[in-house]
Amino acid sequence: MAKKSVLQQQRAAYQPKLPAVLWGNVKPVLGKPTQSVDDQEAIKKLFPATYGLPELTFAKSDEPAEQPAAISVGVILSGGQAPGGHNVISGLFDGLKAINPANRLYGFLMGPGGLVNHNYIELTKEIIDDYRNTGGFDIIGSGRTKLEKVEQFDKGLVILKQLGITALVIIGGDDSNTNAALLADYYKSNNCGVQVIGCPKTIDGDLKNEQIETSFGFDTATKVYSEVIGNIERDCNSAKKYWHFIKLMGRSASHIALECALQTQPNYCIISEEVEAKHMSLEQVVDGIADVVAERGNRGLNYGVVLIPEGLIEFVPEIKSLISELNELLGIEANKVLLEAMTPDSQRTWILEHLSKDAVKTLHKLPEDVSNQLLLDRDPHGNVQVSLIETEKLLSHKVAERLEELRQSKKYTGKFSALHHFFGYEGRCADPSNFDADYCYALGYNAAQLIKCGVTGYMSSVRHLTRPSSEWQAGGIPITMMMNIERRNAQDKPVIRKALVDLEGKPFKAFAAMRDQWARETAYTYPGPIQYFGPAEVCDRPSRTLQYEQN
Numbered sequence: 001m002a003k004k005s006v007l008q009q010q011r012a013a014y015q016p017k018l019p020a021v022l023w024g025n026v027k028p029v030l031g032k033p034t035q036s037v038d039d040q041e042a043i044k045k046l047f048p049a050t051y052g053l054p055e056l057t058f059a060k061s062d063e064p065a066e067q068p069a070a071i072s073v074g075v076i077l078s079g080g081q082a083p084g085g086h087n088v089i090s091g092l093f094d095g096l097k098a099i100n101p102a103n104r105l106y107g108f109l110m111g112p113g114g115l116v117n118h119n120y121i122e123l124t125k126e127i128i129d130d131y132r133n134t135g136g137f138d139i140i141g142s143g144r145t146k147l148e149k150v151e152q153f154d155k156g157l158v159i160l161k162q163l164g165i166t167a168l169v170i171i172g173g174d175d176s177n178t179n180a181a182l183l184a185d186y187y188k189s190n191n192c193g194v195q196v197i198g199c200p201k202t203i204d205g206d207l208k209n210e211q212i213e214t215s216f217g218f219d220t221a222t223k224v225y226s227e228v229i230g231n232i233e234r235d236c237n238s239a240k241k242y243w244h245f246i247k248l249m250g251r252s253a254s255h256i257a258l259e260c261a262l263q264t265q266p267n268y269c270i271i272s273e274e275v276e277a278k279h280m281s282l283e284q285v286v287d288g289i290a291d292v293v294a295e296r297g298n299r300g301l302n303y304g305v306v307l308i309p310e311g312l313i314e315f316v317p318e319i320k321s322l323i324s325e326l327n328e329l330l331g332i333e334a335n336k337v338l339l340e341a342m343t344p345d346s347q348r349t350w351i352l353e354h355l356s357k358d359a360v361k362t363l364h365k366l367p368e369d370v371s372n373q374l375l376l377d378r379d380p381h382g383n384v385q386v387s388l389i390e391t392e393k394l395l396s397h398k399v400a401e402r403l404e405e406l407r408q409s410k411k412y413t414g415k416f417s418a419l420h421h422f423f424g425y426e427g428r429c430a431d432p433s434n435f436d437a438d439y440c441y442a443l444g445y446n447a448a449q450l451i452k453c454g455v456t457g458y459m460s461s462v463r464h465l466t467r468p469s470s471e472w473q474a475g476g477i478p479i480t481m482m483m484n485i486e487r488r489n490a491q492d493k494p495v496i497r498k499a500l501v502d503l504e505g506k507p508f509k510a511f512a513a514m515r516d517q518w519a520r521e522t523a524y525t526y527p528g529p530i531q532y533f534g535p536a537e538v539c540d541r542p543s544r545t546l547q548y549e550q551n
């Protein structure tokens with residue numbers, strides 16, 4: 001490993017706080033059989049071996065712990081990086097060693113592809129110790145290979161058998177955990193002797209529900225973004241001459257933008273879910289911003305900060321229907337093959353010929369680079385690569401046009417000069433906040449206990465997260481419980497339901513109650529950098545979203 005910074009050296013000594021229930025011997029307490037959130041019959045059919053399992057919570061056991069036979073476990077990091085992944089792995093490692101010091105842990109390299117292609121390393125104490133409490137996924141790397149085909153499951157089984165691995169932990173977002181559930185069911189249905197356990201990861205914060213309170217990484221990433229937004233706000237309030245358009249990562253849902261708004265009180269923040277609910281056109285979104293710029297400008301306040309969620313484009317109704325038409329078209333296997341053989345120009349022409357008139361009209365309203373992004377750039381899950389679309393520039397450009405119209409009609413007398421930023425990748429690998437360091441370590445340690453219980457198709461769950469960590473509850477949630485059927489790539493598929501911002505929820509309502517004041521006044525707050533050393537109210541503070549959600 002490269003030379004360690006002073007902070008890294010100090011941080012390596014941090015001992016993550018574990019829920020008290022996991023300190024000694026535990027026993028599983030099983031709840032009632034569960035159901036999927038929707039489409040119960042369809043999901044039941046697709047998961048014959050794992051559907052309907054009960055929720056599981058751990059309680060302290062007074063029985064003396066018996067040492068089970070040593071086992072080998074595999075771990076995979078899947079999808080985008082999120083702060084705390086290394087702590088899930090170190091918690092898993094420590095949990096396995098506490099159960100039996102002879103237990104072994106293997107890491108599959110560069111995501112699910114490592115399992116399929118048999119690339120792995122054994123994770124020893126020396127390796128684990130080097131990565132405790134650090135950001136990033138570089139201990140074994142991550143990747144976005146979709147693990148969903150029987151051939152992949154079978155190829156993976158070969159290496160699992162070869163290494164004597166009887167349990168696999170998949171650390172990922174909603175898509176990766178959906179695939180973990182498919183894998184669990186396949187291995188159980190075929191008596192393969194391999195348990196599969198998921199862990200909820202994603203900075204986007206959209207893998208949450210009644211059972212999973214938050215995904216890990218959201219806390220740290222939003223604190224990093226809020227720090228820099230706060231810095232920009234202070235610069236903005238000092239120079240008083242720029243409007244800053246800041247796009248924030250979060251593929252679909254606007255949880256990140258909302259959390260950052262609650263932390264920094266900008267002049268404007270778009271919430272995509274509201275845009276969709278109010279059926280707003282792109283022009284209306286632009287008008288909303290321009291009105292605030294004009295109102296401030298007319299009072300001599302020619303500066304401000306606008307937060308834009310990365311996924312906005314997918315929520316503007318006209319663009320949303322364009323995208324779903326494109327998904328249908330590009331999801332058909334024969335079309336994919338046909339397009340692969342074409343040049344980008346012919347691909348574009350072919351696609352335009354096969355879209356409806358309305359869709360083509362919407363496409364023509366967008367700048368060429370944005371329309372090309374929608375047409376041609378997809379990730380392996382078929383998602384539009386929203387992080388590559390420069391919505392912040394698109395919006396500020398259109399706001400400038402609208403302001404000129406207002407000026408012509410004598411409704412605007414100010415000056416408008418825009419700067420653009422995109423905060424995404426810089427937050428995904430930060431050293432985890434105490435919250436994420438503790439939460440992740442607990443998720444991993446808890447996963448070892450789920451393995452010991454012999455269950456499969458469960459997601460590691462740690463709850464009551466706004467209480468002190470000693471009071472957190474630990475257990476497992478059947479992954480099928482979070483599923484419903486959705487249309488993806490021209491097919492109906494079982495997927496974990498994505499949590500979007502709830503417009504009736506407390507975090508949004510708190511924001512909505514204050515935003516007009518933040519637009520008019522300059523009410524910025526400056527959260528400053530994540531603190532790793534110091535009083536608990538500064539260092540262990542959970543996100544505002546969690547605080548509002550749990551009062």
Ligand code: FBP
Pocket residue numbers: 078079080081082173174201202203204249250251310379386387428
């Ligand atoms: P996950 O859903 O895998 O956690 O990734 C989330 C994310 O960080 C999004 O916020 C962003 O749109 C996307 O990954 C970027 O993907 P990539 O890392 O492939 O550029």
